[in-house]
Amino acid sequence: MKTAEIAQRYLDYFEKNGHTIVPSASLVTDDPALLFTVAGMVPFIPYLSGDVPAPYARAADNQKCIRTNDIEEVGKTPRHGTFFQMLGNWSFGDYFKEGAIRYAWELLTSAEEDGGLGFDPKDLWVTVYEEDDEAHDLWLRLTDLPEERIQRLGKDTNYWSTGLPGPAGPCSEIFFDRGPAYGIDGGPATDDDRYVEIWNLVFMQYEITDVRSKYDFTIVGELPNKNIDTGMGLERIAFLKQGVDNMYETDQVRPVLDIAVSLSGKTYGENHEDDVRFRVVADHVRSSLMLMSDGVTPSNEGRGYILRRLMRRVIRAMRLLGVDGPTFADLFAASRDAMKEAYPVVASDYDRISQYALAEEATFLRTLAAGSENLDASIAATKAAGGDRIGGAEAFLLHDTYGFPIDLTMEIVEEAGLSVDRDAFDTLMQEQRARAKADARSRKRQLADTSVYRDLRAKGETVFTGYTELETESTILGILADGVSVPRAAEGQIVEVILAETALYAESGGQVADKGTIVGPGYALEVLDVQRPVPGLVSHTVEVTSGEVGVDQPATSLVDAVNRRAAQQAHSATHLVHAALRDTLGKTATQAGSLNRAGYLRFDFSWGQALSDATKSEVEEIANNAVRDNLEVTTRVLSLDEAKAAGAMALFGEKYGDMVRMVDIGGPWSRELCGGIHVTRSAEIGLVSLIGESSVGASNRRVEALVGLDAFRELAAERAIVSQLTTSLKTPKDQLAVRIAELAASLKTAEKRIAQFEAKALEGRLPELAASVSAVGAYRVVAQSIGTAASGDDVRSLALQVRERVGAGAVVALGAEVAGRPVVIVVTDETARGAGAKAGALAKTAAAALGGGGGGRDDVAQGGGTDVAALPAALVAVTSALETAAA
Template identity: 80%
Template sequence: MKTAEIAQRYLDYFEKNDHVIVPSASLVTDDPSLLFTVAGMVPFIPYLTGVVPAPYARAADVQKCIRTNDIEEVGKTARHGTFFQMLGNWSFGDYFKAGAIEYAWELLTSSESAGGLGFAERDLWVTVYEDDDEAADLWKRIAGLPDERIQRFGKEDNYWSTGQPGPAGPCSEIYFDRGPAYGPDGGPAVDDSRFTEIWNLVFMQYAITNVRSKTDFDVIGELPQKNIDTGMGLERVAFIKQGVDNMYETDQVRPVLDLAVALSGRTYGAVHDDDVRFRVVADHVRSSLMLLSDGVRPSNEGRGYILRRLMRRTVRAMRLLGVDAPTFRELFAASRDAMAPAYPILATDYDRLESAAVAEEETFLRTLAAGSTILDLAVAETKGAGKDQIAGSEAFLLHDTYGFPIDLTLEIAEEAGLSVDRTAFDALMQEQRQRAKADAKSRKRAIADHSVYREFRALGETTFTGYTDLETESRILGVLVDGVSVDRATTGQIAEVIVAETALYAESGGQVADKGIIVGPGYQLDVIDVQKPVPGLVSHTVEVTSGEVAVGLAATTIVDAANRRAAAQAHSATHLVHAALRDTLGSSATQAGSLNRAGYLRFDFAWTQALSPETKSEIEEIANNAVRENLQVTTRVLALDDAKELGAMALFGEKYGDTVRMVDIGGPWSRELCGGTHVATSAEVGLINLVGESSVGAANRRVEALVGADAFRELAAERAIVSQLTSSLKTPRDQLPARIAELAANLKAAEKKIASLQAKALGEQVPDLVAGARRVGALTVVAANLGRAGSADDVRAVALTVRERLGSDAGVVALGADVGDRPVVIVATTESARSLGIKAGPLAKAAATTLGGGGGGRDDLAQGGGTDASALPRALDDVVTALPRA
């Protein structure tokens, strides 16, 4: 049974049983405590906790998930995968334990011909919470399970909570017996490899507080509304139904594994370590593809860092399998073909996804080359110092700064006959993890505070009137100070205010929040920020500038009209620039993020190379032509599917409901789904001035533009600069580029001549430097400050000449100079000095320490530098002091 068929059977079964089928939410979650949707219940948290009223009594879904906390286990076990799909059915105050158990048992054990999954009853075991006699009795009555196939576990295994005060409850897990070939008999209590968990039924029935740990908390009592939250692992069911040993061999994953086998020329099933690497490739390629499809881009932080790590682990695994050449083009295409039947967007948008993947691979292959060079130097220095172990700090630097995998560092070190100080490396990694955990805890605290919004959200959604009105009368529903609901706030306090209706736009869709005020009887509030802390609820962060604001008072929200108009100009200009980009570059140049504020827009788009000046001018001209044509800007609210049929662009990383707002500028020329504020006609944008274009990743570019009055002011400033230049240089405007180029060439020639004269002057010091040599123990030493120099290369040339003049003497040359207001010290040693154990590298480091910088190099020639040029005399003295006197 194919994976997609299992999912469809699940949805069909629950739809037949009156469940609303809910589409999968994005892998990118709104929850600030999480980077990704890590479990099927994440999108339903607002409904399960009661913060947002559930729009349906019962639902079912297939949810995409990403979980990377067990990334090191990927490929080693049958069930660990970073991307997985969770089948879930949900009840919000509707059916409870009996219903959940009846549905699960019927779907699992009904024959395939009847639409079920066809599991044999004898192969199924269950676990329940140790005190949940009700669940145990229901399993006996509904499923006819004997006592020996119902096992009881404690809170660690069979009790669910968010880890925060709120809803919680016991759970019951269903296990499949894979047979004696996979381990001993005796149920999941004996062996959880043979007995594989496939479905978890959570009975959310209690409210808890004072949560001290996962297993230590206080139960307040029963919830007024009891919920059901279930999760069945689609990949786990698939590998059982397909008769394979693990999730990597199922139909949605195996094609990538088989291609990796073919590319490597090795055999799957022959060598354990190779098998793990094949599985890592299969898993990580699929996970990366799915993350890319939800708008994540490789980067060095947050979600992008996780994606980058998955991709780089893939490259590393292929390298360890003997493949150094690029492979992403083939591997990602294989994953697309396997997953597209379930997720058609993978096929329709594949060019964009492939471009990002291939660009990241190319970048990492260059990183590997650079990292190998750095590592080669570390190997040489380690051997040169007579050591057999590379410092853990070096390995961590390679891993953390350059993205160079530790496994590869270990491999190269071993080939060189060295080891790596893993204790120090692991300690540094642990420090990094602790910092990450602290950050995660701070994010978790932020989401925990969202329970304070429950009572306000229960009153209904905040009505936004700002599309048509700049002032709206309402009333104060809530006041929060320091995250705590209070009845009032007084002059000077910073507070959050919640009203029933607002004209103020909450930050979303790339558009920043409105500026404005809220006034009422006896008080005025300056609006600092406007956000949506939970879906459907708008919260205004304000400073009470006069009087006292209290719950129940009348309130009028007033938008700063000039700021709103400028922000609307910028947002409409963003749509025009997007359309112009697609006109110029093609449909693959899709938006990957934006920021719109008064007078300014920033627009990221999928593209792999810098735009030429001609292309930027063309984009700017197309966008401004649209402004001059005074195109009508219209908005419509319609069903999501209807909007897509009309060609509206749904932008990646944005989340849409069943009903959407579509913004047209000039009809279909620019048609996007957008909740932002816009001008009425394109002429109101005024002017668009592209002021910047840069890279924001391997496959993403960014354009920046000024809009309206800000664009005019920028052009006026540039005109003033041109006027100044024409006057100062006494050159007509159209001849300015040639005149400036001529002056730049003259300046460069002059600088080159000065550098030549400086180098000559330095060279003329050689005889005096040699004559001034002194004896330090058995060494002939030349240590001198040359003054100002054109470059470090000039200083190095003098040092080498002086060293040559010392002939066969055991000599050390240490020359310092001020190069562009930064100190440089060059140390050179003769062969005779090196035979006495004198090395240039440590001497250069000693000088650099005094200069406030770093240094090093070969035994015969090294360089140090820093920031304090006045310390050059002391630095040279330190070199001499470091020399042996005997």
């Protein structure tokens, strides 16, 4: 039974039993506590917690999920995958334990010809929370399970919570027994791979707070409604129904594994370590494909970092399988073909996805080459010193700076006959992970508890009138101070205010929040920010500037019209720039993010190389031609499917409802899904002036522009500068570039000649410095300050020449002021080094006196600092150190 068929049987069954079928949400969640949709329940959290009224009493879905906390287990067990699909059925105050158990058992054990999944009851086991007698008794009454195959387990396995304040409750899990060939007898309590968990039924009935750990918290009471949250792992059902040993061999994953086998020339099933690598490749390629189909792009932070890590683990695994060259073109195409039946977007958007994938692969292959050079140098240095082990710090530097995997480092080092101090490396990694976990815990603690908005949201959605109004009369529904509902707020307080209607735009879709005020009888509020803390609710962060404001009072929201107009110009200009980029670069130049505020726009788009000056000029001209043509700007509200059929572009990773707002500028030329606020005709934008273009990742570029009056002021300022230059240089403006280039070349020539004169002047001091030698034990020491120098290289060159003049036992320390900072260069000859004089140690001694740092090789080293006046003391410190060594 194919994976897609299993999913469809599931959805058909629950639709037949009165459930609304809900499409999968994006892998990119808008939950601030999460990077990704890590579980099937994530999109339903507002309904489960009661923050937002559920639009249906019961639902079912097949939710895409990404989870990387068990990434090291991928390939080693039959069930761990970073991307997985979670089948779920949900009840929001409708049926509870009895209904959930009845539905699960019927679907699992009904014959395939009757639409069921055809599992034999004798292969199924069940666990319940040890204190949940009700669930235990329902399993006995509703099914033919014998008592011995219903096991009671503790809170660590059979009590569900997110680890944050909110909903929680006991759960019951269904397991499939793969048979004695796969492990020991004894049921799920043995925690053996023989028993595969296939379905978890969560009986969500409590609200918890004071969460000390995932299993240590305080239950404050029952939820307003008892809910059902279930999750059945689609990949786990698939590998059981397809008769294979693990999820990596199912129909949606195995094709990638087979391509990896073909590229490597190795055989799957012969070597455990290679098999794990094949499975890692198959899993991570699919996960990367699905993340990119939801708009995630490789980067060094957040979601992009996770994607980059997955892709680089693929490259590492292929390299360990003996493939050093590029493989993504073949691997990603295989995953596309395996997944497109279930997710057509991976095929329709494959040009963009493959562009990111191939660029990331090329970048990391270059990174591996650079890391290999550094590792080769470390190996050579270790052997030259007679060592047999690469330090853990060096291995960690390769990992942390170059992204060089530790197992690849160990493989190369072992081939060279050396080893790696793995304990030291692991210690450094643990310290880094501890810092990261501490940061994550800190961020999690700072997240607001959205349950405070539940009662306010229950009063209905906030009506936004700002598309057509700059002033709206309403009523204050609630006031929050430090996250707590309060009846009133006095002058000077900063609080959150919830209105029934508002004309003020809440930050979203790249557009920043409106500025403005809220006024009412006897009070005035300055609006500092406007946000949507939960779906459908707008919160205004305000400062009470006069009077006292209370709940249920009349309130009028007033938008700052000048700021709003400039923000509208910027947002509409962003759409023009997007369309101009697609006209110039092609349809793969799609939006990857934006920021619009009054007079300014920033637009990120998928592209792998810098734009030429000619291309930037062309984009700017196309955008301004659209302004000149005074194109009509229209908006329509229609279904998501209708908008997509009309060719509207959506921002990847943005969450859209069933009904969307489509913005056209000039008809289909610029057609995007957008909830922002726009001008009515393009001429109102005024002017678009590109001011910057830069890289924001291996496959992303960013353009910045000023808009309207801000663009005019910038161009006027540049005109004034040009006017001043033409007057000062007595050069026509069309010849300024040539004239400035000539002046720059002349200045460079002059600087070079000055440097030559200074170098000759320093060389002229060579006899004097060599004659200043003094004996310190076995050393012949020159420790002198030479005044100022053009560069540290000049000082180093002079020190080396003095060393040659002094002869055997030479230790030369020369101090100088370079670009306003003190520098000390120390050089030694072989005789002096044999007697214990090490240039690196002496440079550190000098640097300590200068208030800085230093070091280097035993023969040549450099120290520096901030205190030029301390140069004499630094040279005395070098001499004193030599006297101590000679004593």
